[in-house]
Amino acid sequence: MATYDPLFETLGLKEWCSEGKSSGPMSMADLLNKTSGKQTQETSIWELPFPSMDALNESCAAFPQSRELTKGLEQGFLAIKDSLSLVLDPLTQPLSWFLDGALYAMLNTPWWIVIPLLLAVVFVVTKSWKLVAFVGISIVLMAFIDHYDYAMQTLAIIMVCAFLCVLFGVPIGIAMARSDGLQRVITPVLDMLQTLPPFVYLIPLIFLFSVTESKLYGIAIILYAIVPVIRLTNLGIRLVDKDVIEAADAFGMTPRQKLYKVQIPLALPNIMAGVNQTIMMSLAMVVIASLVSAPGLGVLVLRGIRNLELGVGLVSGLGIVILAVILDRVTKASLARIDVSKEH
């Protein structure tokens, strides 16, 4: 006799309940009760259980238990999985190629080409010798302690993922800025992407794609890191001075001219701030993604945790910090250069 028996009796559902008597496996509590030989007794009002799915199931076997919810979800996902990956697999295949290509190129080009090339890029985007020296020393230091390959793998993954984030994020942000309806739809999605614990992305992705494929972690990183660039592009364009927009209208600009001649240039500092954030978040995620076979410094961190190798974990962690500082300083310096027309 369970608490909610009378409820089903008064509703006249007794018969429907007994139909489902077959019942699934016993719950732990039932099992304990059975072994101790105790019968469920009358419960006092103080112990009245919340009418949850499990509590109702006790009174009425036909009522589903809550574990059937999670099970149903899982089965539903598995059911659509095949057709979903049929669509998603070819769509995302280029991501695998990009990542594999970047990793291959990074690791198979000799260090005496890669390092000067990186320094040259740093100089071109920042025009600052100080930063070039800092980046040079950092990379040489990492190479010296034999972390060069790991660092370059991480860097290659970040470059590919951040590039794709910008490629997709900026147009999405622009579309969002131009349509309030779209903004209302996308904002909750972005909120969700931003608040979901990063591990949660990985679960469905593992089901959808093979763990041996690099696009698995690529998608996880992109989903996690694309949020700031979308948000800040949208914000940047919406924040463009209303007076300037009005002037553009008054002089007869077409919407396209307005976008390219006014809105994007004026929103550029904000967009670049978004790119900076996106790169930093890719770095954060690339470490977590080592759980699903992403190569790089994250693998060492993972090894440090798994085998309790304190030194390995600390050194690779330090390597990640150095990479983060490099990426942050370089993108900020290039942002400052773009912003030059607003300097006072």
Add this chain to the structure above:
Amino acid sequence: MTRNVKISIKNLYKIFGPTPDVVLEYARQGMHKAEMLEQHNHVLGLRDINVDIHEGEITVIMGLSGSGKSTLIRHLNRLIDPTAGEVQVDGDDIMTYTEEQLRQLRRERMSMVFQKFALLPHKTVLENAGMAKDIRGYTTEDFEGEARKWLARVGLEGNEQQYPHQLSGGMQQRVGIARALVSDAQIMLMDEAFSALDPLIRSDMQDLLLELQEELKKTIVFITHDLDEALKLADHLVILKEGEVVQQGDPQDILLNPGDPYIVDFISDINRARVLRVRSMMTKPDPEETDYAGDISEKDNLEDVLRKSGGDMTLNFRVMRGDEQVGTLHMKDLARALVPTDASESRGKTAA
């Protein structure tokens, strides 16, 4: 002098709110701003505006904040669409224009100067000046000569390669004016163009505008909340109050014959001697009068004449237009014109 009507505003209504069409009927029946806000929760922006703007003249629309003047000027190039009414430019009703026609109008026939300058911060002064041409698809080389010419004309020679933020407010607005001039549009809309500038610079800019106008004869619509500025610039003055035209006409006429206590209140503070001009004070040339103390232009203001006369109220002046005598000014009339009328004082007090 034939005066072609360039822009004609007819029965224009603008109501802000969720259902402007519904309350439009009440506005047509004569409901005013306060009533409408209270009873229907709609803001009456403009009510039954009828203004003709003549070619080659400066039409000043004056009113305090909230009077609808900025709303009105934005109807002329349809940055704001009216609830009802017509705006005709060169005889065409621009309400019937397609988007493409409207863009053409904004690109080639109208230019605009803004209160907050609204320059592109990431472009140089030169590129900003040529913005209108750039929009039409010309390259910097195409418009550079013209842009430089107009920048020099507004006094910005040598600043071409600077960015707007490097210039002072007054200089930025000069760029704004140059931008409007480079566009070659016949009509110039100026929305409180000088209101953000400090008084001395503002006065300079007014002089610059008058000087340019003397030469270019554009059709200028100028918005201001400053009566002194309005009287200095206006060929035709329109006074707005709470979305309605209170009085419009020759500024001298309005000054001498204010038609509304609101206007009386407005003009009670101004320096009449500086604003009133000889042509509105003079009498017909008297052939018997020969004792002239000197010649003055019909455009002189009374302050100039006072200075010339040294304060002697018995003198007469010969009023000239070019080489031709068009009238006689008696200093006695001048003194009388400067007396603020009783009516204006008492009404001014009740209004205040």
